[in-house]
Amino acid sequence: MIKVFQFSFFLMAVFLFSQGKEAIKFKGNITRFDGVTYKGFKVLDQRQDKSIGVLPFGESKEMKEVVFPTTPENDFKVWYERGNSLSGQNELLLILKRLKLSTGESDGKKTQGKIDFSAQIFQKEADQYKFLYKKDTVFSFQDKEVSEVMVKNIPAIFSVFIKKAYTLDPIQNALTLSDLSDYEEYAKSKYAAFKNEELKDGIYQNFTSFFNQVPMQGNYVLERNDKGEVTKAIKLEDGKKEKISSNKMFAYVENGKAYKKTMSGFIEINKNEKGFYIKANRGQIFPVQYNSTYGMFGLIGAVAGSIDQAAKQKKMKSEEKEEVYIDYLTGEFDFSDN
Numbered sequence: 001m002i003k004v005f006q007f008s009f010f011l012m013a014v015f016l017f018s019q020g021k022e023a024i025k026f027k028g029n030i031t032r033f034d035g036v037t038y039k040g041f042k043v044l045d046q047r048q049d050k051s052i053g054v055l056p057f058g059e060s061k062e063m064k065e066v067v068f069p070t071t072p073e074n075d076f077k078v079w080y081e082r083g084n085s086l087s088g089q090n091e092l093l094l095i096l097k098r099l100k101l102s103t104g105e106s107d108g109k110k111t112q113g114k115i116d117f118s119a120q121i122f123q124k125e126a127d128q129y130k131f132l133y134k135k136d137t138v139f140s141f142q143d144k145e146v147s148e149v150m151v152k153n154i155p156a157i158f159s160v161f162i163k164k165a166y167t168l169d170p171i172q173n174a175l176t177l178s179d180l181s182d183y184e185e186y187a188k189s190k191y192a193a194f195k196n197e198e199l200k201d202g203i204y205q206n207f208t209s210f211f212n213q214v215p216m217q218g219n220y221v222l223e224r225n226d227k228g229e230v231t232k233a234i235k236l237e238d239g240k241k242e243k244i245s246s247n248k249m250f251a252y253v254e255n256g257k258a259y260k261k262t263m264s265g266f267i268e269i270n271k272n273e274k275g276f277y278i279k280a281n282r283g284q285i286f287p288v289q290y291n292s293t294y295g296m297f298g299l300i301g302a303v304a305g306s307i308d309q310a311a312k313q314k315k316m317k318s319e320e321k322e323e324v325y326i327d328y329l330t331g332e333f334d335f336s337d338n
Contacts, residue, residue, distance in 0.1 A: 031083035041080035053101035130170035207331025
C-alpha cells in the first residue's frame with residue numbers, strides 16, 4: 001500500500017512538474033545559401049535572468065512558463081545543423097544577452113505584448129572572434145492571443161537576426177573569448193567619437209566613419225532648400241563638381257554639431273555618458289508601411305500579428321519624443337531602453 005501511494009505521489013509530481021510549460025518551437029530554417037559554410041554553431045548564454053517569461057495562454061488564460069525545449073546551446077545547434085552542412089573552417093558564436101516576454105494592457109479584444117531581445121553574433125576563427133552583428137530592441141505586439149503570437153515569432157526573430165549576420169563581413173579586429181564578456185564597452189573604448197572632446201566637421205556616409213571620426217576627404221559645402229533643410233553636399237575640386245545627396249549621408253557635422261539623417265530629415269545628435277542619441281519618436285524614423293520595430297528588423301508585420309500601420313504611424317508621430325540611441329556597433333537605432 002505504501003509503495004502504491006509512493007508511486008501515485010511520484011506520478012502526480014511528474015504531472016505537476018510537466019504542466020505550465022510552453023516550449024519554443026524552432027520551425028523554419030537558418031540555412032545559408034551563398035555557399036559559405038561553417039563547421040559549427042555555438043551559443044554563449046549571458047542572460048542575467050534566464051527566465052523568458054510566464055504568460056497567459058488560451059481562452060482559460062492558463063499561466064505557462066515559456067522555455068527552450070532543452071538548452072539554448074543544444075536547440076540552436078540542432079536548428080542550424082538541420083539546414084546547413086558542417087564543412088567550413090570557421091564557427092558561428094551567438095551570444096544571448098536578453099530574451100524576455102511580457103504582456104500589458106488589453107482593450108477587451110486585443111492584448112499588448114513585448115519581446116525584449118538582445119543578442120550578438122561573432123565568427124570564430126581558430127581561437128579568435130570577429131564581430132558580425134548585434135541587435136538590442138523591444139518588439140511590440142497586439143493580438144487576441146498575444147502570448148501565442150509572441151512565442152511563435154521567437155524563431156522568426158532569431159532567423160532574421162542570424163540571416164542578417166550572413167550578409168555582413170566580420171569586423172577585422174580579432175578578439176579573445178575574454179573580450180566578449182563586455183564587447184560593447186571594449187568596442188566603445190576604441191572609437192574616436194567617444195574619446196575626442198569635439199567631433200570633426202564633414203560628411204559621413206556610414207556609421208563606422210562617424211564613430212571613427214573619418215569624414216569624407218575634401219571641402220564639402222552643404223546646400224539647403226527654402227526651408228533650410230540640407231539636400232546635398234557639394235565639393236568643387238580641380239574644376240570638377242562632386243555632389244552627395246542627403247539620402248546617401250549617415251550624418252554630417254557642422255560647427256561641431258552633428259546631425260543624423262532620418263526619414264523626417266536631419267535631426268541633431270546629442271551625446272551623454274551612454275552614447276550618441278537623437279530626440280525623436282518611432283513615427284519620425286520609420287516609413288508608414290512598417291511597424292517601427294518590425295521595419296527596423298526586417299520582419300513582416302502580418303506575420304507578427306501587427307496592427308493597422310497607417311493609423312499607428314500617424315499616432316506615433318504625435319507621441320512624445322525620447323532619447324533614441326545610435327548603436328555604435330551597427331549604426332542602427334537602439335530602442336532597447338524605450
